[in-house]
Amino acid sequence: MFRSSFDKNLENATSHLRLEPDWPSILLICDEINQKDVTPKNAFAAIKKKMNSPNPHSSCYSLLVLESIVKNCGAPVHEEVFTKENCEMFSSFLESTPHENVRQKMLELVQTWANAFRSSDKYQAIKDTMTILKAKGHTFPELREADAMFTADTAPNWADGRVCHRCRVEFTFTNRKHHCRNCGQVFCGQCTAKQCPLPKYGIEKDVRVCDGCFAALQRPTSG
Numbered sequence: 001m002f003r004s005s006f007d008k009n010l011e012n013a014t015s016h017l018r019l020e021p022d023w024p025s026i027l028l029i030c031d032e033i034n035q036k037d038v039t040p041k042n043a044f045a046a047i048k049k050k051m052n053s054p055n056p057h058s059s060c061y062s063l064l065v066l067e068s069i070v071k072n073c074g075a076p077v078h079e080e081v082f083t084k085e086n087c088e089m090f091s092s093f094l095e096s097t098p099h100e101n102v103r104q105k106m107l108e109l110v111q112t113w114a115n116a117f118r119s120s121d122k123y124q125a126i127k128d129t130m131t132i133l134k135a136k137g138h139t140f141p142e143l144r145e146a147d148a149m150f151t152a153d154t155a156p157n158w159a160d161g162r163v164c165h166r167c168r169v170e171f172t173f174t175n176r177k178h179h180c181r182n183c184g185q186v187f188c189g190q191c192t193a194k195q196c197p198l199p200k201y202g203i204e205k206d207v208r209v210c211d212g213c214f215a216a217l218q219r220p221t222s223g
């Protein structure tokens, strides 16, 4: 039977002969999905098969592939993976696998994904899965910083208004509106004369922020 390059890469990435992850093959799989050489549907179906491999290494590596495509291939993969029935499948999978390391990895992924989509109601199913598993007494591992970063929030939408949110001066043709990228409020030029990066929103370059946010962001404790 014809083996696509995706099949070969998945075979390599989930081979039980591997002692450590085959990142080159995993990244090729992400590229193939992003380039549309393979559909998220077919990719996920093949990964699911590998998840159920009797060999714990293959099963665990398949979860690493799944984790990587969720991180690197965006919405098309999220829409394919985080359906209600797939989330229920993750739950029954981790409760039925005989391999403790596989169960731990699945728990870790459910938590990472529930956290990643905490502010989007589109993927309520994965959050429900975590709630149900918690209620059943499953203990989840510590959420890793790297995963928390992966779940960067999105910057707030911009508010509108007739006056500056800070000093209440009226906007005119010459006293124009500006927006703070941190709080999304509308301000006059004087109240948003400062700039800084907003790493929590994945913004590394200096962007316009209001005086209030600038002061808060300089304090070491502020998030």
Ligand SMILES: O=P(O)(O)O[C@@H]1[C@H](O)[C@H](OP(=O)(O)O)[C@@H](O)[C@H](O)[C@H]1O
Pocket: 176, 177, 178, 179, 180, 208
């Ligand atoms: O200058 P204008 O043509 O009025 O346009 C304003 C600028 O684009 C502001 O960008 P900035 O926040 O980066 O200044 C933006 O925040 C305002 O909403 C816009 O009204």
Ligand SMILES: [Zn+2]
Pocket: 164, 165, 166, 167, 168, 169, 187, 188, 189, 190, 191
């Ligand atoms: Zn102002």
Ligand SMILES: [Zn+2]
Pocket: 180, 181, 182, 183, 184, 185, 209, 210, 211, 212, 213, 214
């Ligand atoms: Zn602000």
